[in-house]
Amino acid sequence: MFCSTLPHFYDFFFFLICLADVKNISSPVLREVKFHSVDYRNILHWKTQSHPDGNQKYFVQYKIYGEKHWTTARHCQGITQLYCDLSQQTSDPWERYYARVQAEVSGHQSSWVLSPRFNPHWETSVSPPTMRLNVTERAIVVRLKPPKSPYRRRRGSWISMKKLQKLTYRVYLMHSGSIQASATITVPRLTHRSPTVCSVTFLV
Secondary structure: OHHHHHHHHHHHHHHHHHHHHHHHOOOOOEEEEEEEEEOOEEEEEEEEOOOOOOOOEEEEEEEEOOOOOOEEEEEEEEEOOOEEEOOOOOOOOOOOEEEEEEEEEOOEEOOOEEOOOEOHHHHOEOOOOEEEEEEOOOEEEEEEEOOEEEEEOOOOOEEEHHHOOOOOOEEEEEEOOEEEEEEEOOOOEEEOOOOOEEEEEEOO
16 A cells, blocks of 8 residues: 555655746846937836846837737847847837837746837937037137937938937037137027137038
């Protein structure tokens, strides 16, 4: 009688061990899934708790507001970094987008975590322009060049942020700590009291 019940006891004991192992493998926890955008480089970021195995993988999907079905971001499947560049997938500045992330560790998947709604036009930040000065005895020529977006024209050249956003730069001419004159880029020439002239040039 004892011999016949012994195999069943080992089966039950093995089941308890497997069950304990499954409980010890917790699903990864995702948080703070949101877009960060500079010059229309729309990067989805997220945070997660570190896992003992250290082999978390992440899967990203996105969709336009109002659509029923999610689209897989093919370049962000099974990735290990905590971000995904969705600039090309969210290239319409006026659309509203959502993204979501799922984590996987040791074969266990987390639930999808949704980002807040994202509108590139209103939520992107514009980085400072590059500036060049040409100083002579009677003039200071200031050349401003706005940053480039991540988008290209059909011929391959980069599209300037000037084409996507209304940019206004203000240039100040200071002397002895006080502002002597100022102008925006829409004013082609700025005249100082004398004898110096400050001219503003806008490059696209």
